[in-house]
Amino acid sequence: xxLRPDRGELETDAALxxxxxxxxxxxxxLVARDELAAGQIAAAFEVTRTAVSQHLTVLKNAxxxxxxxxxxRRLYRARPEGLTGLxxxxxxxxxxxxxxxxxxxxxxxxxxxxxxxxxxx
Amino acid sequence: xxLRPDRGELETDAALxxxxxxxxxxxxxLVARDELAAGQIAAAFEVTRTAVSQHLTVLKNAxxxxxxxxxxRRLYRARPEGLTGLxxxxxxxxxxxxxxxxxxxxxxxxxxxxxxxxxxx
DNA sequence: CCTGAGGGTTAGAAGTTACTAACGTTAGTC
DNA sequence: GACTAACGTTAGTAACTTCTAACCCTCAGG
Numbered sequence: 001x002x003l004r005p006d007r008g009e010l011e012t013d014a015a016l017x018x019x020x021x022x023x024x025x026x027x028x029x030l031v032a033r034d035e036l037a038a039g040q041i042a043a044a045f046e047v048t049r050t051a052v053s054q055h056l057t058v059l060k061n062a063x064x065x066x067x068x069x070x071x072x073r074r075l076y077r078a079r080p081e082g083l084t085g086l087x088x089x090x091x092x093x094x095x096x097x098x099x100x101x102x103x104x105x106x107x108x109x110x111x112x113x114x115x116x117x118x119x120x121x
Numbered sequence: 122x123x124l125r126p127d128r129g130e131l132e133t134d135a136a137l138x139x140x141x142x143x144x145x146x147x148x149x150x151l152v153a154r155d156e157l158a159a160g161q162i163a164a165a166f167e168v169t170r171t172a173v174s175q176h177l178t179v180l181k182n183a184x185x186x187x188x189x190x191x192x193x194r195r196l197y198r199a200r201p202e203g204l205t206g207l208x209x210x211x212x213x214x215x216x217x218x219x220x221x222x223x224x225x226x227x228x229x230x231x232x233x234x235x236x237x238x239x240x241x242x
Numbered sequence: 243c244c245t246g247a248g249g250g251t252t253a254g255a256a257g258t259t260a261c262t263a264a265c266g267t268t269a270g271t272c
Numbered sequence: 273g274a275c276t277a278a279c280g281t282t283a284g285t286a287a288c289t290t291c292t293a294a295c296c297c298t299c300a301g302g
């Protein structure tokens with residue numbers, strides 16, 4: 001089996017790679033509460049504006065951020081739609097895992113009941 | 122402001138870093154449906170067992186996997202609890218972002234009503 | 243035109259990650 | 273004990289990420 005990413009996979013992959021960085025999560029938390037200018041965001045951390053700008057680019061490309069220009073400033077804001085793919089991925093993982101747990105329990109019950117037809121359908 | 126990770130942050134960070142790898146997500150999907158041996162998992166990909174074993178270690182350390190030994194084999198299964206922290210993070214991000222959107226709408230309404238005191242929060 | 247403020251982009255150093263190959267370990271079989 | 277099967281671990285390498293420093297772009301005012 002190969003890695004054959006469908007459209008949703010690519011979107012989820014970008015979101016996960018972007019969120020895997022602590023600094024980017026911190027940035028996202030900032031602009032989740034308020035729309036902020038790039039300079040304000042950079043001032044909130046002890047790194048250069050360059051680094052913050054690169055993080056903003058990554059977040060923007062992952063669809064987790066929207067950019068709005070106002071004069072010479074750029075204002076950023078979190079984009080909740082960018083999290084939907086990841087949310088679905090989590091929900092699917094959760095459901096599958098719980099299903100496994102349920103089947104394991106029923107399998108044990110089946111063993112003690114000596115009833116091989118007892119399976120979750 | 123510094124990056125000051127609380128307990129949940131560390132847990133979420135480990136889960137996100139683990140999930141940011143396409144191969145690890147593929148592995149997790151495999152063991153989300155069925156409990157599989159390390160060899161079976163490795164056979165599903167075109168990489169060496171070594172690489173898969175390292176991925177399994179990362180997933181295990183992130184709390185996304187449980188390991189069970191049966192004779193000379195090791196059986197792996199997804200651990201849904203490991204996703205709770207990440208799920209909460211997503212929910213909080215979502216709520217904050219939607220709150221921002223709501224405030225922006227109300228701010229615009231405040232502008233058209235010529236009522237500068239109209240602010241949420 | 244020029245200047246200054248606000249920001250993005252490029253080049254390269256330093257650190258991290260994902261991989262392969264070789265070796266070590268544990269459980270069962272003869 | 274000797275042998276095999278099934279895995280994990282270590283060493284080393286290639287690729288990627290994150291960061292800083294220097295440079296370039298765009299908008300507003302004079």
